[in-house]
Amino acid sequence: MSHHPGIFKPLPAEHFRHPDEGGATNAETRLSRLPGYLTPNRWFFVRSHFDIPELDANDWRLTLTGDALSHEHVLSLADLERLPRVSVIRAIECAGNARASFARDFGTPAEGAQWGQGAVGVAEWSGVRLRDVLALAGVEEGAFHVLPEGLDSGRFARPLPIDKALADDTIIALAMNGEPLPIDHGFPARLVVSGWLGAASIKWLGRLEVSRQTLDTYWNTQDYTLAGPDYPAVGEADGIPITTMPVMSLVDLEDGARLLAGNTILRGRALSGEGQIVAVDCRLDDGTWQSATLHTPNIAGAWVCWSLDCQLDADRHVLQVRARDDRGHEQPEHVVWNDHGCLYNAITRIAFHAEDRSD
Template sequence: MSYHPGIFKPLPAKYFRHPEEGGATNVETRLSRLPGYLTPNRQFFVRSHFDIPELAAADWQLTLTGDALSREQSLSLADLEQLPRISVIRAIECAGNARAFFARDFGKAAEGAQWRLGAVGVAEWSGVRLRDVLALAGVAEDAFHVLPEGLDSGRFARPLPIDKALADDTTIALAMNGEPLPIDHGFPARLVVSGWLGAASVKWLGRIEVSREARNTYWNTKDYTLAGPDYPAEGEADGIPITTMPVMSLVDLDDDARLPAGKTMLRGRALSGEGQITDVECRLDDGDWQAAILHTPNIAGAWVCWSLTCQLDPGRHVLYVRARDDRGHEQPERMVWNDHGCCYNAVTRVNIEAAE
């Protein structure tokens, strides 16, 4: 096994933006160039914490271990292929998506890669249920934490509670949009944890520990937490460990987009962790909120595409968008500061220049 410090797939500027302080392994999708509901593999954002492992499928092994298993097990790809195959359409969104807007709102940047709105994508993930894999090793009734670990150079790992690990749609994905997983997205196997922050969907999966006790790591105690003056510490964590992602709306435009004046159709997407979007509303400048049309499909745990036809007068405008889900969650007018700059989901604002 060898490691690559960057990203393997081509990164044309028309498809990607590099977030400030993002490092060599982070790029976000330009939402303005998405062609349909699913995010094509070549346009899917990339977030990696450590150097990427170059793995051979024939040599890959998944080790199941821990005191809440009846036996330790090592599985090959051929072993996984013997299990029932499933496919789920789900979003993966970095918890730091939209982090750059903390600087706009608070006058200071939160720590981490300064993503705008493109650290998110929706794909069809095909593979096997995590619970079916763990069942091969016999899961104890008092199992508490499941700790997946990647084969990247830093062995990234973040725990799941046992009920989320055994959920019907928690998947070990072997394919993405009908193709073998690209190396940037976890080849040959990755976890897909529906509705949770992207860090839970560990890439280049190599080891899973099932424990009767908590198996916390840096990534759910010192990062990927809501920490700061308004968030109390929880146990070992410096704040509240992030799990389900909040409701969020996106616009299929680059900021400061130039559009023709006159009757114009605006488009975007909205998503909400494990929930389903029920409403999207838009407002131009100081005008009234208008209900956008929601299109099919509208998949819980993924997103829905929306559109709105409006009249754009020549000049500069600000488009505001807010979404609501079936659990009563909606985007707030403003955010509460958190030190790690996670889970930004205040009403979305995009600047538009309308020209004759």
């Protein structure tokens, strides 16, 4: 097995931008270019921590091990394909999505890649339930953590509590939007952990350890945590390990965009971890908050598309957007600083220009 230091798929500038760190392995989607509800595979954002493994599907194996299994078990891709097939439509969002907004709000950037709002996508993931796979090795009473590990050059790994691992919509995906997983997105098999940060959905899955003990790694103790002066350390972690993603709104419009003045439809998307969006409100400049129209589908754990009809004068405008989910969570006016720059979800603000048609 060899490893490749960059992204395989083409990254045309009209569909992607690169944050200013890790440009060889990170690329975010320009949401303004998305044509529909699902994010096409070729335009789905990429976040890889290490070099990408080039794997042969015929040689790939998944090892199940750990003291909370009745026996060790090794599976081929053919073994997985004999299990019941399931499909879920779910979002995968990097915990650092919108990190660049910390620099805007606090005057200094948080550590890490300076993502805009495009480190997120929604796809139909098809594969097998993780619990069906673990059952082949006999999960014993007292199992506490499942540690999935990738076959990338750094063996990225981050633990799941057993209840989340056994959930109906935690799957090992073998296909993405009806096609075999692209290599940048985890070929031949990856986890999809619904509603949690993208780092939990381990790509290029190669090993699953099931333990009666806590299985901590760097990626849930020293990164992908809420750490800083306002957050307490939890156990071995430098802060609070991140799990479920918060409510967030996105605008299908880039900061500084130029639109035509007059009757206009502004569009965007909203999502909330494991929840479902029930309302999106928009405020143009100093006007009142208005309810946006929510469109179907509206899938919990994925997102909903919204639109707002408005009249634009020829001028500079600022659009604010806030979303609310079915659990009562709403985007706050401000967020508290955290050192790793994760979970930014303050009210979304986009500035743009409207111009007369004759300009």
